[in-house]
Amino acid sequence: MTLRDTTSLSQAATQADVYLALRRKQGRRLAETVIRYTLLACGLVSILTTLGIVTVLLFESFQFFREVSVVEFLTDTQWTPLFKDKHFGIWPLVAGTFLTSAIALSVALPLGLLSAIYLSEYASPRVRSVLKPILEILAGIPTVVYGYFALLFVTPLLQKVIPNLAGFNAISPGIVMGIMILPMVSSLSEDALHAVPRALRDAAYALGATKFEVSTQVVVPAALSGITASFILAVSRAVGETMIVAIAAGQRPVLTLDPRGPIQTMTAYIVQVSLGDTPAGSLAFKTIFAVGFTLFLITLVLNVISHFFVRRYREQY
Amino acid sequence: MTVHLMTTTAPTNVTDLENVAVLKAQNVNVYYGTKQALRDVWLYVPEHKITALIGPSGCGKSTLLRCFNRMNDLIPNARVEGEITYRGQNLYDPDIDPVEVRRRIGMVFQKPNPFPKSIYENVAWGARINGYRGDMDELVERALRRAALWDEVKDRLHDNALALSGGQQQRLCIARAIAVEPEVILMDEPASALDPIATLKIEDLMRELKERYTILIVTHNMQQAARVSDYTAMMMLTEDGRAGTVVEFGETEQVFTRPRDPRTEDYITGRFG
Amino acid sequence: MSLRDIAFEHQLARRHLKGRIFQVLAFAAICVGLVMLALLFFDVLRDGLGRLSWQFLTSFPSRRPERAGILSPLVGSVLMVTLMGVFAFPVGVGAAIYLEEYAPKNWLTDLIQINVANLAGVPSIIYGLLGLEIFARWLANYTGGRSLLTGSLTMALLILPIVIVSAREAIRAVPNDIRLAALALGATKWQMVRSHVLPYAMPGILTGMILAVSRAIGETAPLITIGALTYVAFLPDSLKSQFTVLPIQIFNWVSRPQAGFHVNAAAGIIVLLAILLSLNALAIYLRHRFEQRLKR
Numbered sequence: 001m002t003l004r005d006t007t008s009l010s011q012a013a014t015q016a017d018v019y020l021a022l023r024r025k026q027g028r029r030l031a032e033t034v035i036r037y038t039l040l041a042c043g044l045v046s047i048l049t050t051l052g053i054v055t056v057l058l059f060e061s062f063q064f065f066r067e068v069s070v071v072e073f074l075t076d077t078q079w080t081p082l083f084k085d086k087h088f089g090i091w092p093l094v095a096g097t098f099l100t101s102a103i104a105l106s107v108a109l110p111l112g113l114l115s116a117i118y119l120s121e122y123a124s125p126r127v128r129s130v131l132k133p134i135l136e137i138l139a140g141i142p143t144v145v146y147g148y149f150a151l152l153f154v155t156p157l158l159q160k161v162i163p164n165l166a167g168f169n170a171i172s173p174g175i176v177m178g179i180m181i182l183p184m185v186s187s188l189s190e191d192a193l194h195a196v197p198r199a200l201r202d203a204a205y206a207l208g209a210t211k212f213e214v215s216t217q218v219v220v221p222a223a224l225s226g227i228t229a230s231f232i233l234a235v236s237r238a239v240g241e242t243m244i245v246a247i248a249a250g251q252r253p254v255l256t257l258d259p260r261g262p263i264q265t266m267t268a269y270i271v272q273v274s275l276g277d278t279p280a281g282s283l284a285f286k287t288i289f290a291v292g293f294t295l296f297l298i299t300l301v302l303n304v305i306s307h308f309f310v311r312r313y314r315e316q317y
Numbered sequence: 318m319t320v321h322l323m324t325t326t327a328p329t330n331v332t333d334l335e336n337v338a339v340l341k342a343q344n345v346n347v348y349y350g351t352k353q354a355l356r357d358v359w360l361y362v363p364e365h366k367i368t369a370l371i372g373p374s375g376c377g378k379s380t381l382l383r384c385f386n387r388m389n390d391l392i393p394n395a396r397v398e399g400e401i402t403y404r405g406q407n408l409y410d411p412d413i414d415p416v417e418v419r420r421r422i423g424m425v426f427q428k429p430n431p432f433p434k435s436i437y438e439n440v441a442w443g444a445r446i447n448g449y450r451g452d453m454d455e456l457v458e459r460a461l462r463r464a465a466l467w468d469e470v471k472d473r474l475h476d477n478a479l480a481l482s483g484g485q486q487q488r489l490c491i492a493r494a495i496a497v498e499p500e501v502i503l504m505d506e507p508a509s510a511l512d513p514i515a516t517l518k519i520e521d522l523m524r525e526l527k528e529r530y531t532i533l534i535v536t537h538n539m540q541q542a543a544r545v546s547d548y549t550a551m552m553m554l555t556e557d558g559r560a561g562t563v564v565e566f567g568e569t570e571q572v573f574t575r576p577r578d579p580r581t582e583d584y585i586t587g588r589f590g
Numbered sequence: 591m592s593l594r595d596i597a598f599e600h601q602l603a604r605r606h607l608k609g610r611i612f613q614v615l616a617f618a619a620i621c622v623g624l625v626m627l628a629l630l631f632f633d634v635l636r637d638g639l640g641r642l643s644w645q646f647l648t649s650f651p652s653r654r655p656e657r658a659g660i661l662s663p664l665v666g667s668v669l670m671v672t673l674m675g676v677f678a679f680p681v682g683v684g685a686a687i688y689l690e691e692y693a694p695k696n697w698l699t700d701l702i703q704i705n706v707a708n709l710a711g712v713p714s715i716i717y718g719l720l721g722l723e724i725f726a727r728w729l730a731n732y733t734g735g736r737s738l739l740t741g742s743l744t745m746a747l748l749i750l751p752i753v754i755v756s757a758r759e760a761i762r763a764v765p766n767d768i769r770l771a772a773l774a775l776g777a778t779k780w781q782m783v784r785s786h787v788l789p790y791a792m793p794g795i796l797t798g799m800i801l802a803v804s805r806a807i808g809e810t811a812p813l814i815t816i817g818a819l820t821y822v823a824f825l826p827d828s829l830k831s832q833f834t835v836l837p838i839q840i841f842n843w844v845s846r847p848q849a850g851f852h853v854n855a856a857a858g859i860i861v862l863l864a865i866l867l868s869l870n871a872l873a874i875y876l877r878h879r880f881e882q883r884l885k886r
Contacts, residue, residue: 014404014405015404015405015406017404018403018404018405018406019406019410019412019413021417021421022403022406022408022413022414022417022418022421023412023413023414023417024412024413024414024417025414025417028414028416028778029414031780032778032779032780035780036688036692038684039684039685039687039688039692040688040692040693041684042680042681042682042683042684042685042687042688043684043685043688043689043693043702044702045681045685045747045750046685046702046705046706046709046750046751046754047701047702047705049709049720049747049750050705050708050709052720052724053712053716053717053719053720056719056720056723056724057716057719059723060723110619111619111622111623112619114615114616114618114619114620115616115619115620115623117616118613118616118617118619118620119620122613122616122617131620131624134624134627135620135623135624137627138623138626138627140804140805140808140866140870141630141808141863141866142807142808142809142810142837142862142866143808143810143811144808144810144837144840144841144844144859145630145634145808145840145859145862145863146630147841147844148634148840148844148852148855148856148859149629149630149633149634151844152633152637152844152852153629153630153633179622179623179626182622182623183623186623208600210605210606210608210609211609211613212605212608212609212612212613213605213609215612216612233711236711236713239713240712240713240714240715240716241713242713242714242715242810242811243810243811243837243841246811246841247841247844247845267713267715267811270715270718270719270811270815271715271811271814271815274718274722274814274815274816274817275814275820280727288719288815289719289723292715292716292719295713295715295716296712296713296716299711299712299713299716300708300712302711303708303711304708306711307707307708386774388770388773388774391770391773393695416773416776416777416778417776418776419773419774419775419776420775420776421776423774423775424774426767426770426771426774428767430765430767430768430770430771431771432768432771432772432786433768433790442772442775442785443775443776443777446775446776446777446778446781446785447775447776490771493771493775494774494775497775497776
């Protein structure tokens with residue numbers, strides 16, 4: 001359509017002319033619809049991904065549980081699917097996972113929260129603008145690098161302090177994992193602290209409170225939902241972390257709370273099987289999906305809970 | 318004599334414009350969700366004239382303006398009832414494409430909002446997407462000349478439009494609007510963000526533009542309305558204070574010197590509120 | 591001394607002391623992170639810097655550590671990431687445009703949003719299981735099994751939530767004025783998005799994309815799970831070719847007992863970190879440009 005149409009339109013236009021000019025044009029309507037649905041399809045890819053994950057895990061786990069009873073999976077205390085004498089008790093892997101995660105969290109949560117308080121309440125904007133990005137570099141370092149660091153730097157160092165510490169153990173990867181998660185905890189907690197209204201701080205200062213009292217007794221409690229959310233996300237990250245433990249924690253699924261010896265986590269088990277030449281379709285192959293499904297459920301629950309807390313603190317302010 | 322509210326026939330003071338009106342709003346009600354923004358609005362916009370919408374802030378002037386190019390469609394939950402016609406065609410007919418409407422009924426916004434591109438590109442883009450196949454350089458020059466901006470920018474057409482002053486940016490926005498050859502230009506307080514000199518330039522420009530275009534302008538500045546407009550519609554909140562409506566409409570001179578509605582008189586003489 | 595002062599024991603000195611101790615403690619907490627970072631860099635550089643050479647960059651892996659190099663994993667990483675970007679960029683940006691500009695307020699939109707948030711929290715190794723089953727097994731005829739294509743598709747799904755979230759933020763930052771101006775000229779929604787929203791948001795979208803890429807370059811677990819090889823002495827010659835990536839090669843070297851391979855691992859890590867730092871510098875530059883633009 002050229003511009004001349006408009007000019008003629010303004011001179012002697014009847015309603016019919018105007019109608020023809022302003023009517024929806026089929027071609028354009030179709031093009032816009034096609035674009036709209038193409039973009040929607042892009043959005044649906046993410047839904048398909050979730051469906052794919054759930055389908056795959058359910059499908060293979062179902063195959064697995066046809067051969068191994070759920071009762072054995074949940075009650076046996078040994079995990080030896082790759083040996084002759086096969087046992088399929090998930091607990092040793094769960095124990096290994098929670099042992100390394102607990103160590104990681106005992107490093108990441110206090111350090112992360114303290115860092116967050118320092119950055120949010122104490123640091124000058126200048127100091128903050130320098131420290132924060134440096135701290136965040138920690139989050140961007142590949143996990144395989146942390147694995148190297150844990151196995152070849154931290155473990156030898158710890159062996160000088162802790163007697164009977166094995167070359168593969170839960171402590172060293174646990175600590176290193178904690179350092180890796182630290183920036184996530186501090187960054188999310190700091191956001192939560194930052195969201196606490198100024199008026200609340202002012203009110204406390206006006207009562208003669210010191211900065212320490214305001215920070216720990218007013219600001220932190222007010223930001224508790226957000227801090228909790230960051231803690232739970234940290235747990236989820238620790239549980240799902242793979243390479244650090246695969247490199248530095250060993251490959252021995254034992255039901256123990258002793259962090260000095262080798263253990264195996266759920267993720268490290270999946271890596272171990274993937275590296276070997278387990279034939280696809282075999283029972284040993286199916287175990288990684290059963291383990292993966294367990295891992296998926298744990299992290300899903302944690303993420304949903306964390307989501308709930310984030311929502312709560314967003315609603316508050 | 319006051320305008321009859323809650324009526325389905327045209328108030329007597331607008332009927333004499335019926336035959337020269339390009340745009341007509343008849344018995345229009347606008348809702349945002351459950352909140353009513355406009356109630357029983359009548360307005361005729363005569364061809365090749367400048368019509369001003371005046372009234373206190375929050376009485377729905379911009380809302381009414383945006384009914385005419387269906388910009389209200391972009392607000393979720395907005396609902397327009399009544400009849401809004403352009404040369405007899407109901408603009409809210411399901412067959413009507415709002416995109417086509419906006420091409421023929423252009424708009425200039427309160428705050429100058431040039432695209433963050435070159436001056437040339439700002440003017441050319443609208444014509445290009447509307448399928449203009451003529452000489453683009455010529456079209457850009459013509460639009461910029463009509464917007465009284467050509468002499469100031471002809472040597473830097475490919476500079477970023479954001480480097481222009483506020484007044485120049487607003488004239489660029491007018492050039493951009495007229496480059497797609499609309500028949501009507503809606504202006505939403507086009508000079509409110511500008512200094513007095515830039516404002517005068519825009520007003521001069523509007524007087525020239527009405528030779529070719531029909532202009533409907535929202536302004537909070539009554540002197541401006543008195544200076545530039547041929548017709549004036551006075552808008553107020555209804556007596557219950559919930560929604561806006563047109564309380565008086567007529568030739569500008571009549572509205573300002575012999576208002577029919579006491580509320581108009583109060584407002585114009587500064588006794589309002 | 592008035593009665594008021596007797597009734598309250600301010601103990602200000604003690605309270606301030608507590609505050610000072612806490613401040614020192616909090617600062618020390620930050621320093622732990624910083625010191626660890628410094629130690630890590632120091633350790634890796636000390637171990638691996640001497641091993642870095644042109645020979646190291648241009649040799650295939652070898653059974654003898656001093657002859658080994660990272661040519662095939664380096665090429666594999668670059669190819670995998672490029673291909674991944676080709677898949678993830680249009681889909682991620684498309685989804686972001688849909689959610690920001692088109693999506694009506696309904697259950698499907700909510701579902702997509704919640705879903706994207708949840709996917710970001712799924713452990714990467716789970717994506718590996720997804721890729722292993724769907725791309726490497728079910729679609730093996732099309733992907734070639736444990737191939738470069740399978741790896742790229744899996745990683746594309748992994749970074750999709752990151753791409754979507756950052757692209758949405760960039761699109762949301764485009765001033766609404768610009769949208770209204772385009773629509774008032776009679777532009778269709780797509781004309782508005784393509785000509786104004788996307789160009790304006792592009793530096794922000796690219797910043798997010800680069801961060802997603804740097805995440806992907808360091809990922810190891812999902813690629814091991816889909817069965818990328820740990821020892822590759824050839825360059826991939828097609829999409830269906832087998833491949834390895836830098837982190838997998840590093841993992842392989844770390845896992846060996848000989849100290850010579852540990853040195854190789856450290857040198858590989860230096861290369862990997864150098865790539866990541868350059869990407870981050872690029873992202874910071876782009877973000878800076880984006881912010882400049884928003885200011886005007």
